[in-house]
Amino acid sequence: MHPQQRARALAEELGFDVFGVAPLRAPRDAEHFRAWLRGGLHADLDYLARQVERICDPARTAPSGTSLLIVGWAHSRAEVELPRGGRIARYAAGRDYHNVMTRKLRKLRARLAAEGWIRPDALARPVVDAGPLLERSHAAEAGLGFPSKAANLLHPRFGPWFFLGELILDVEFEPTPELSSGSCGTCRACIDACPTGAIVADGVVDARKCISYHTIENRGPIPHELRRDLGTWVFGCDVCSEVCPWGRKAPDLGARLGTHHAVAELALERWVEMRDAQRWKATFEGSPLQRARRAGLARNAALVLGNAPREGAEPVLLESMVSDPDAMVREAAAWALVRGYAARSAVQRALDGERDPLARAGIERTLCSEV
Numbered sequence: 001m002h003p004q005q006r007a008r009a010l011a012e013e014l015g016f017d018v019f020g021v022a023p024l025r026a027p028r029d030a031e032h033f034r035a036w037l038r039g040g041l042h043a044d045l046d047y048l049a050r051q052v053e054r055i056c057d058p059a060r061t062a063p064s065g066t067s068l069l070i071v072g073w074a075h076s077r078a079e080v081e082l083p084r085g086g087r088i089a090r091y092a093a094g095r096d097y098h099n100v101m102t103r104k105l106r107k108l109r110a111r112l113a114a115e116g117w118i119r120p121d122a123l124a125r126p127v128v129d130a131g132p133l134l135e136r137s138h139a140a141e142a143g144l145g146f147p148s149k150a151a152n153l154l155h156p157r158f159g160p161w162f163f164l165g166e167l168i169l170d171v172e173f174e175p176t177p178e179l180s181s182g183s184c185g186t187c188r189a190c191i192d193a194c195p196t197g198a199i200v201a202d203g204v205v206d207a208r209k210c211i212s213y214h215t216i217e218n219r220g221p222i223p224h225e226l227r228r229d230l231g232t233w234v235f236g237c238d239v240c241s242e243v244c245p246w247g248r249k250a251p252d253l254g255a256r257l258g259t260h261h262a263v264a265e266l267a268l269e270r271w272v273e274m275r276d277a278q279r280w281k282a283t284f285e286g287s288p289l290q291r292a293r294r295a296g297l298a299r300n301a302a303l304v305l306g307n308a309p310r311e312g313a314e315p316v317l318l319e320s321m322v323s324d325p326d327a328m329v330r331e332a333a334a335w336a337l338v339r340g341y342a343a344r345s346a347v348q349r350a351l352d353g354e355r356d357p358l359a360r361a362g363i364e365r366t367l368c369s370e371v
C-alpha cells in the first residue's frame with residue numbers, strides 16, 4: 001500500500017471526511033493574496049500582513065518540509081438560532097474546531113509514526129486555521145474542493161461546510177490530483193445575497209464589509225453604515241454558504257461539535273449584561289465565541305437587539321449604555337436604543353454623562369442621523 005493511501009485510511013478512521021496531499025511550496029494563489037493585502041481588504045487582520053512572506057513561501061516556516069497532508073472535517077448542520085432569537089454561524093455553535101482538529105491531527109501523526117510511515121522524529125506540524133498557510137489554495141491544489149465566488153472552498157458533497165487542517169511533513173507523500181469537475185458556473189447567489197456586498201469580485205471578499213469579520217475579529221465599533229445589514233447575526237455569518245447550491249444539498253450531520261450550553265440556554269440580553277470578566281470566561285469556556293471577547297459579543301448582541309427589538313431588552317440596554325466598562329458596548333447599546341426602542345431622550349441624557357471621545361462621537365452620529 002502507498003503511504004498516501006494508508007494516511008487517507010487513517011485520517012478516515014479518525015473521523016476526517018476529506019483528504020489530500022499537496023507539495024509544500026508557494027500557494028498558487030499567492031499573488032491574489034498579496035493583492036488582497038495591498039488593497040487593504042484584510043481590514044485590521046495585521047497578523048496576515050506580518051506573515052505574508054511565510055504564507056507565500058512555506059519553506060520559511062519549515063525549511064525541511066516537503067509535503068502537506070490536508071484534511072477536511074465536515075460540519076453541515078441545521079441553522080443555529082439562540083433562545084428568543086439571534087443567529088450565530090453554524091461552525092461556532094459547539095466546541096472549538098481548532099482544538100478538536102488539532103487533537104485529531106496529533107493522533108494522525110502518532111498513528112503514522114507508530115506504523116512506520118513517518119520517522120518518530122519527523123517534522124509533522126499540525127496547522128488549523130491560524131497557521132502561516134493559505135489553506136484554501138493548497139487544499140484546492142490537493143483536490144479537497146474547488147474555489148467559489150465567495151472564496152469558500154466547495155466540496156462536491158459538503159459544499160462549503162467543512163473545516164481545513166494540515167500536517168506539515170518533512171516526508172514526501174505523493175500529491176493527490178486537483179478535482180476535475182465542479183464549479184460555480186454562472187451562479188452568483190452568494191454575491192447577490194451577501195447583506196453587505198462584501199464579495200467585491202469573484203473569489204474576493206472585502207473583510208472591511210464582511211459580517212463575519214466584524215462580529216468575530218473587529219475589536220472596535222462596527223461601522224454605522226453596516227449595522228442595519230448585520231440583521232440578527234451575533235457571531236460570524238453563514239449567508240454566502242447558506243445560499244450556495246452546493247451547500248444546500250449537503251447532508252445534515254447534526255451537532256458534531258455539540259451545542260455549547262451558552263448557545264443553547266442564554267438569551268441575548270444575558271450576553272449584553274454579563275460584565276464580570278471571570279463569569280463571562282467561565283460561561284463561554286471551550287466555545288469559539290470567546291474569540292470575539294466579552295466586549296465584542298456584548299456589542300454584537302446589543303446591535304442585534306436594536307435590529308430585532310423585543311420586550312424586556314430595553315432595560316438591559318439602558319443599563320449597559322451607562323454602566324458597561326467598555327465604551328464600545330455603551331455606544332452600541334445607545335445605537336440599539338435609538339434604532340429599536342425610540343429611546344432618543346434617554347440616549348441624549350447618557351451622552352451628557354459620557355466621557356469617552358469615541359463613544360461620544362458614535363452616539364452623536366446616532367442621534368443626528370437616521371439609524
Ligand code: B12
Pocket residue numbers: 029032033036045048089090091128129130131132133134135136137138140147150151152153154159160161162163164165202203204205207210212213216217235236237238240241
Ligand atoms: C482571514 C480569514 C477570514 C477573514 C477573511 C476571509 C477571506 N475571504 O479572505 C474573515 C474573518 C472575513 C473570514 C470569514 C470566514 N471564514 Co475564514 N479564514 C481566514 C483565514 C485565517 C485566512 C484566509 C485568507 O488568507 N484570506 C485571504 C484570501 C486572499 O485568501 P482565501 O480567502 O483563502 O481566498 C482564496 C480564493 O478566494 C482565491 N482568490 C483570492 N483572490 C482571487 C482572485 C481571483 C481572480 C481568483 C481566481 C482567485 C482568488 O485565492 C485564495 C486561496 O485559494 C483562513 C485560514 C487560512 N489559514 O487560510 C480561514 C478560513 C478561510 N475561514 C473559514 C471559514 C469557515 C470562514 C467563515 C465561513 C466563518 C463564518 N461562518 O463566519 C467565513 C467565510 C467568509 C468568506 N466567504 O470567505 C475556513 C474556510 C473553509 C472552506 N471550506 O472554505 C478557513 C479555511 C479556516 C479553516 N481552517 O477551516 N475568514
